[in-house]
Amino acid sequence: RHYPGRVAPHSSPSGGSDNSGHSNRLVRRLHHRRFGNYERLVPTSLTKPTPKSPLPHQFVNLPAGIKRPPYADSGQVPSDSFVPEIPILTADEIARLRRASKLAKEALEFGGSLVKVGATTAEIDERIYEFITQDKGAYPSPLNYSGYPRSVCTSINNVICHGIPDNRRLVCGDIINIDVTVYKDGFHGDTSYTYLVGEVDEKGRELTQATKEALELGICVCGPGVPFKEIGRVIE
Helix, strand or coil: CCCHHHCCCCCCCCCCCCCCHHHHHHHHHHHHHHHCCCCCCCCCCCCCCCCCCCCCHHHHCCCCCCCCCCCCCCCCCCHHHCCCCCCCCCHHHHHHHHHHHHHHHHHHHHHHCCCCCCCEHHHHHHHHHHHHHHHCCCEECCCCHHHCCCCCEEEECCCCCCCCCCCCECCCCCEEEEEEEEEECCEEEEEEEEEECCCCCHHHHHHHHHHHHHHHHHHHHCCCCCCHHHHHHHHC
């Protein structure tokens, strides 16, 4: 669900199980006993999205006047987007970064309110897209990033991260991570949260609770002069 151990044993590189019926039954038994009782998914796509034509429908339907990040039109991420030094922001830049981050939080909470049995991740994605663009006048950062076709990432059960929203309906027992990033005033605000769908098994609840505790510990240690590796140390 959030680490390789959640992937069922004996999986093939294509995401399928061994061919023999005996192996399939064995995999299912081991799967449920070791990692909990949940539906194992094959991601919508096992290949990296690439810029292509036509552009994603959400991009075509963007409201006029929304400021777009440099990669939005072409889908190509500029080579100078990643620099070795972390810039020291001015007071004005910090204020803009806070606004983008606050909006990301609001969009995530709105998306979380849509999580229920029977909902599809495509529907959740579309509603968050409308919230970010039409209600808030911002740009959903994942949209057309290296050709990514949607506005958020939705990762269910054994899909570790960056799952592409689709038409599968959520079922009782799923856990779903919604990853929201928004672009506003020249800055990206990025956040995610894992939600429980209906009654989730004990292992799923333990996983999400442990992850939440680790996040809070990582946040608590942040401060001036603290090296980044300290965040990783306390989480580990």
